[in-house]
Amino acid sequence: MSVATEISRIQTARNTIRAKAVELGIGTSVDTLDKLATEIEGIENRGAVSAQVQEGDTYTIPKGYHNGSGTVSGVAGGGNYNLQSKSVTPTKVQQNVTPDPGYYGLSDVTVAPIPDSYQDVSAVTTTVADVLTGKVFVDKTGKVSTGT
Template sequence: MSVQTEIQRIQTARNTLRTKAVELKISSGTEKLDELAEDYNGITNQGSITAQVKEGETYTIPKGYHDGTGTVSGVSGGGSYNLQSKSVTPTKKPQQVTPDGGYYGLSDVTVEAIPTQYQDASSVTATAGDVLTGKIIVTADGSVTPGTMTNNGAVKKTLDTTTKSYTIPTGYHDGKGGVSITTEEKTATPTKSPQDITPTTGQVLSKVTVEAIPAQYVDTHDANAAAGDILTGKSAYVGGAKIDGSMPNNGDTTGTFDGLSTESYEIPAGYTSGGSVRLTSDIMDALASI
């Protein structure tokens, strides 16, 4: 016999029990087998009940199983009847309230208020996903439902230059977790080449201190010298560029002119460390011979 056949057989038997349970008014007709077993187990075995009623009155046959040998008979001529007052508290299962032995019947039955643990759940809006795993609620239709919300507890994550974001997982967090970064500060001195200032692995730069330009690096933006202004063999930086000098170095320059055939002396272009230009004695000699 296949599993499917067995399941169908059990379902057929369950449906038969449900139909009979509805007929006996002990079930709504939707219970599972274990619940049906509880319903049938709750049927009171009344056995053989014998009762007497006063003329003009009726007797309510108590709910439950009767073995068919009991009788109900009338008492003629009236008389004094010993009646019992009873109270009952509502439960999840139907109850039969009957007089105790020695009583002819019930004079009244007081139904107490529904106990406080039985709440009207019709306004409940929470579902399984709204309740922590391991916890249980009763939904609006009265069903006992276990929660499915994940309990993440204290979630902690450290971000860095590799892990730049973190997706917070769905579920409950106890408020003790957190997302953080580990920061560090670094210092750099300017150099002639570009520098990449990067954080240590697992950390994030919070500040980079760039030191002052070293003393040997002078701001040359306002220099205006040209190659001709600088001695040959010397160099200088102008506007950030190095310039080699082209000015001739004439050193100690000395010259003469006679005042007769030459009336001046032309000093050569370039640098001179000093020297002199003098008039020769030709004029004096010429005057002396007149």
Template sequence: MGVYLGSNAVDMQGGFVTGGASGASLQSKTVSPSESAQTVKADNGYDGLSQVTVNAVSKTYVGSGVTKKSAATYTPGTSDQSIASGQYLNGTQTIKGDSNLTAANIKSGVKIFNVTGSYTGSSSGGNTPNLQTKTVTPSESTQTVSPDSGYDGLSKVTVNAISSTYIGSDVTKKSAATYIPKTTDQSIASGQYLSGTQTIKGDANLVAGNIKSGVSVFGVTGTYTGGGSSGGSGNNNVEAYAVTSTSPSVSFKTASGTIKIWGYGTITSQGGWGGQTTSLIAFAGDKYYKGAIYGSPSSTSLSLSISGGKLTGLPSGLSAISAIVTRGI
């Protein structure tokens, strides 16, 4: 075994000898990052590594598991590695083992992954270079890994895996957008990462009764044949219900068209001294007329609609009715 004075080797008579640790045969290497960890070691014939250059990750790189994570292997290093939440594992995630993780291969008194080392050094003669182990995480800039001061070189460099959810800084990112369907196609270009939800609008009016008969709009075939307005080309058909209840149930087949009412009814109102007054009314489409003692009957506009299967918008105080309710179809 060599004897050292500082960093210089000396012989048994105290003279300096050439060579020693500073004369180690070291190799320079370049490695490109990938989604699997790599261990870079010197080739046969070298004592170790002088430096390792880790090429830059492409700025347009998109990991294979942005939405689904395929199988991956993790080689333990000096820092924690994690499998991010918010993704579906469609492949086995393997944390590597190593048959060399034994006490005889670890420096005496040092614990690595709960294995306490017992190795105290080689008993063979010669000068052993002082080599360092390092770990590097890929980035979008090229990194050169060199040994720290006090080391002759690198025994190995562990290059951590690129995260399978990694999105490069130059990948086009599309924020949230809304698309209203129209007569021509709209597209969301490929080659970009969706950083916001893309919403294609729906419309509750996209029903057969609102589309021209025989015409298909987004897979909905129309049944509407026109209707009721003056000067139009429709058939002027209407759907009608006879009502005799002051809170009538009405179920029209179509949701379009103006609702009108025709017929008679009575309105009861409170009079003086606790009495009641009953008045006859006549329904005339979108209004009703109330009888008058003097002068012409007065008209009141109606706004009829269907709510929960019931006809709403009838006059307040209605006490009796005999009428026809219509809607154009």
């Protein structure tokens, strides 16, 4: 084989590798073989990646090479779900009660009674001017104030 033939073969191979690297988003159309080799070397071999997802969830496939034998399975409706029981205590702010990671949902939520320290003060009409100097009271917004 002549030197010209070898150069042509190597350039064709480089262009094929370059085109695939561009398609895969790991190289540019002007990368050298050395640069392409470095990029290809950086592709992590993930082997067989498997995941289980619940209904409505998504799974992000990790970047890298996969050998094609991995699986993603889902739990269909009516499946054997891992549910969680939770307890909450009322507060003045909205609470979102959601299952912890690894649970498919909530089996029940127990709401504790309103703590004794919470009082309805919305009907209070007193202001700081109405209260004796130095005496402490709670106004209708729930703010602790001192009389003047």
